[in-house]
Amino acid sequence: MREARTGNNKFLKELNQAIILDLIRTTEGVSRKALADRTGLSATATGAIVKELLKSQFIREVGEGESSGGRKPVMLEINPNSYYAFGFDIDMRFIYAVVLDITGKVHYEERWENRSHLSPEEAVEQIGRIFDSVVRDLRLRKDRILGVGVSIPGMLDITTRRIYLAPNLGWTNVDIRESLSEKLDVPVYLDNEAMCSAFCENWLGICRGVEDFICINIESGIGAGIFVRGKIYRGHTGSAGEVGHISVDENGPRCKCGNVGCIETLASINAMAEKYRELISKTHPDASENTIDENFDALLQGAHEGDQTCLKIFKGAAKSLGKAIGYLINAFNPQTIVIGKKFPKYSELVLDDIALSASKTALTHLAESCSIVPSSFGENSSALGAAIIPVRKLFGK
Numbered sequence: 167m168r169e170a171r172t173g174n175n176k177f178l179k180e181l182n183q184a185i186i187l188d189l190i191r192t193t194e195g196v197s198r199k200a201l202a203d204r205t206g207l208s209a210t211a212t213g214a215i216v217k218e219l220l221k222s223q224f225i226r227e228v229g230e231g232e233s234s235g236g237r238k239p240v241m242l243e244i245n246p247n248s249y250y251a252f253g254f255d256i257d258m259r260f261i262y263a264v265v266l267d268i269t270g271k272v273h274y275e276e277r278w279e280n281r282s283h284l285s286p287e288e289a290v291e292q293i294g295r296i297f298d299s300v301v302r303d304l305r306l307r308k309d310r311i312l313g314v315g316v317s318i319p320g321m322l323d324i325t326t327r328r329i330y331l332a333p334n335l336g337w338t339n340v341d342i343r344e345s346l347s348e349k350l351d352v353p354v355y356l357d358n359e360a361m362c363s364a365f366c367e368n369w370l371g372i373c374r375g376v377e378d379f380i381c382i383n384i385e386s387g388i389g390a391g392i393f394v395r396g397k398i399y400r401g402h403t404g405s406a407g408e409v410g411h412i413s414v415d416e417n418g419p420r421c422k423c424g425n426v427g428c429i430e431t432l433a434s435i436n437a438m439a440e441k442y443r444e445l446i447s448k449t450h451p452d453a454s455e456n457t458i459d460e461n462f463d464a465l466l467q468g469a470h471e472g473d474q475t476c477l478k479i480f481k482g483a484a485k486s487l488g489k490a491i492g493y494l495i496n497a498f499n500p501q502t503i504v505i506g507k508k509f510p511k512y513s514e515l516v517l518d519d520i521a522l523s524a525s526k527t528a529l530t531h532l533a534e535s536c537s538i539v540p541s542s543f544g545e546n547s548s549a550l551g552a553a554i555i556p557v558r559k560l561f562g563k
């Protein structure tokens with residue numbers, strides 16, 4: 167737990183406010199006295215902060231707790247339906263949009279179709295349109311919107327937050343944050359897609375309270391958000407987590423990065439759909455016309471119906487992914503590896519294969535202390551995580 171500090175300047179005041187707010191968030195039923203005891207702040211200082219938080223409606227009073235003699239203490243909790251945050255995930259084919267309140271409750275969730283090759287300007291326009299219509303429909307007050315987080319499937323400059331490469335969108339060196347902030351008139355935060363999903367797992371999902379974990383997204387590509395000691399790990403230039411380019415087969419297919427046998431070429435949705443297309447086109451030549459999504463859906467259906475050829479494709483991909491996960495377990499010693507995006511659609515078919523394969527490359531005691539689990543969010547995790555960025559800031563994270 168973070169210790170509060172005494173003093174009068176604005177920075178300390180905000181810091182202590184965030185610490186108290188976070189204690190209220192993470193402790194079910196907490197009184198003013200308990201807050202003072204746990205932060206080391208005086209009863210007067212705690213009382214003043216609580217009063218301000220109540221006035222701005224970040225928190226509310228709820229009933230009375232057990233008394234340890236004397237008057238029963240009034241309990242405090244985060245006020246639902248008071249402040250909101252938006253999250254957008256710009257994907258190749260869709261824009262996912264969500265609205266959360268500060269308790270993490272989802273108030274809006276929608277998937278909007280894109281035309282392919284969306285330009286940065288079009289993305290800004292579309293996000294602006296969605297934002298305006300949702301603000302209107304939910305009757306949100308602008309001063310109650312903490313901010314907008316945007317998840318980008320690409321690499322961002324760690325200091326300027328410019329997007330320097332989003333290959334699937336075809337964007338290089340673009341800045342959409344400034345134009346979005348101007349358009350929406352609220353703070354805008356950009357982050358990498360897998361890192362957003364990791365925020366989602368850490369705040370709302372299976373990795374709540376887990377300090378060391380890796381969130382792997384299986385999509386058209388493969389990427390990861392890595393948490394080390396409770397914080398996102400960005401690496402030297404901000405691009406840590408490019409795990410899709412861990413090579414597990416020196417005789418494997420050529421990857422667009424130039425290397426061979428990267429797990430992205432073996433275990434991504436595109437790789438599995440392509441393998442299915444190759445197989446099926448021998449007997450059904452018209453299947454070559456199908457899109458990646460159509461082929462993947464057919465593969466998924468086949469595997470769930472027990473088709474051995476389809477199952478073999480999933481199990482082959484799982485073996486490669488598991489091998490890479492074993493390397494990650496050795497390098498990071500995580501408590502949890504959570505696999506998300508499209509993975510939950512087929513996780514029950516392959517989870518054992520992944521664990522078995524990971525156990526062959528990971529050291530035994532590291533593998534035994536790490537659980538490999540599917541995400542409970544699916545494809546919305548990056549939009550949810552993006553919305554959590556402004557919420558986290560309120561709690562001093």
Ligand SMILES: [Zn+2]
Nearest residue numbers: 411421423428
């Ligand atoms: Zn590669």
